Amino acid sequence: MRRTVRLRLTALYGGLFLTAGVVLVALIYLLVRYSPFPAPPPAPAPFGGLAVPAPAPLAAQAETLNRLLVNSLIALAVMAGAAMVLGWLMAGRVLRPLGEMTATVRRITADRLDRRLAASGPDDELKGLADTFDELLDRLEAAFTAQRRFVANASHELRTPLTLQRAMAEVALADPEAGAAALRGVLERVVAAGQHQERLIEALLVLARSQQGLARREPLDLAVIAARALDEHPGISLGSGLSPAPASGDPALIERLVTNLLDNAVRYNVPGGRVEVETATRAGRSVLRIANSGPVIAPGQVPLLMQPFQRLESGKKASGDGLGLGLSIVAAIVEAHHGTIDARPLPGGGLDVTVTLEQA
Numbered sequence: 001m002r003r004t005v006r007l008r009l010t011a012l013y014g015g016l017f018l019t020a021g022v023v024l025v026a027l028i029y030l031l032v033r034y035s036p037f038p039a040p041p042p043a044p045a046p047f048g049g050l051a052v053p054a055p056a057p058l059a060a061q062a063e064t065l066n067r068l069l070v071n072s073l074i075a076l077a078v079m080a081g082a083a084m085v086l087g088w089l090m091a092g093r094v095l096r097p098l099g100e101m102t103a104t105v106r107r108i109t110a111d112r113l114d115r116r117l118a119a120s121g122p123d124d125e126l127k128g129l130a131d132t133f134d135e136l137l138d139r140l141e142a143a144f145t146a147q148r149r150f151v152a153n154a155s156h157e158l159r160t161p162l163t164l165q166r167a168m169a170e171v172a173l174a175d176p177e178a179g180a181a182a183l184r185g186v187l188e189r190v191v192a193a194g195q196h197q198e199r200l201i202e203a204l205l206v207l208a209r210s211q212q213g214l215a216r217r218e219p220l221d222l223a224v225i226a227a228r229a230l231d232e233h234p235g236i237s238l239g240s241g242l243s244p245a246p247a248s249g250d251p252a253l254i255e256r257l258v259t260n261l262l263d264n265a266v267r268y269n270v271p272g273g274r275v276e277v278e279t280a281t282r283a284g285r286s287v288l289r290i291a292n293s294g295p296v297i298a299p300g301q302v303p304l305l306m307q308p309f310q311r312l313e314s315g316k317k318a319s320g321d322g323l324g325l326g327l328s329i330v331a332a333i334v335e336a337h338h339g340t341i342d343a344r345p346l347p348g349g350g351l352d353v354t355v356t357l358e359q360a
Contacts, residue, residue, distance in 0.1 A: 101126075105133070161193040200325075217248045219246060230262070245280060260326040261330055265290050293350040
């Protein structure tokens, strides 16, 4: 017979009752055993004869104790059996909601994550377990939905350059009078599309690596990494204030974080716009702040920018050289380092992004 929780609870209930009953019988026996018995009066003599002596007190006490012990053990055996039956019924009643939850969980699959336990009844441990499981299902459904959307968007982003390359090659092959200059132009466009694919694949790998967490941590300085990133934009007017900001993490990922934020600030700017870069230490934590001028961003659009392949503009305006992964990679790197990111639109246009990391 399978040892179910109900069987174990029944055995536990019955064992506890039997133990308590044995202790109670022993206690009653000892109390009666060591309590003084009153001496019985002598029996009156019949027809005026001599009085008949009463039975010895010890013999009467022993007989009474034996009878008490036997009766108590019989009652204990009967009540132990009743306790086992009642324990079985009560265990089934207590575990019934758990059985219903188990049946519901078995019907939940990766394609049907919309089911919920939705337990009712008193706010006890079982309802708390059901509510916690429902919250877990909410997170799993959101993760599965985001994963499916990510795969669909990634497939689209990867398929577009391939379609473009194939179309350009077919057009060039279909033209029998295409000269060397025309073919060279087609090849240059194919190479550019291939480079775009390489950048996209590299960004996807960085995003996947960031979402896996950190395998190691090293001491680093946000100011030093930001200074190296600023050297890649010599022609841009940058207002920077770099103070030492020691932190701990993966230097390669932090460098990618700074580079992505700075590239976004430069790419999505207005002609003659500004870029502000700042590193500092505040309240015992290291802070990196990058702000830029640019188009006006609605506050509700900022959370969308942290999702993969989300852009402010769509269609042809969104094509450009952006991949739509910059800020999502930044968010994943910050989460892997257990830091915080705060992005807020500026009133005159542009975005102000502040990253806070733990110090080394």
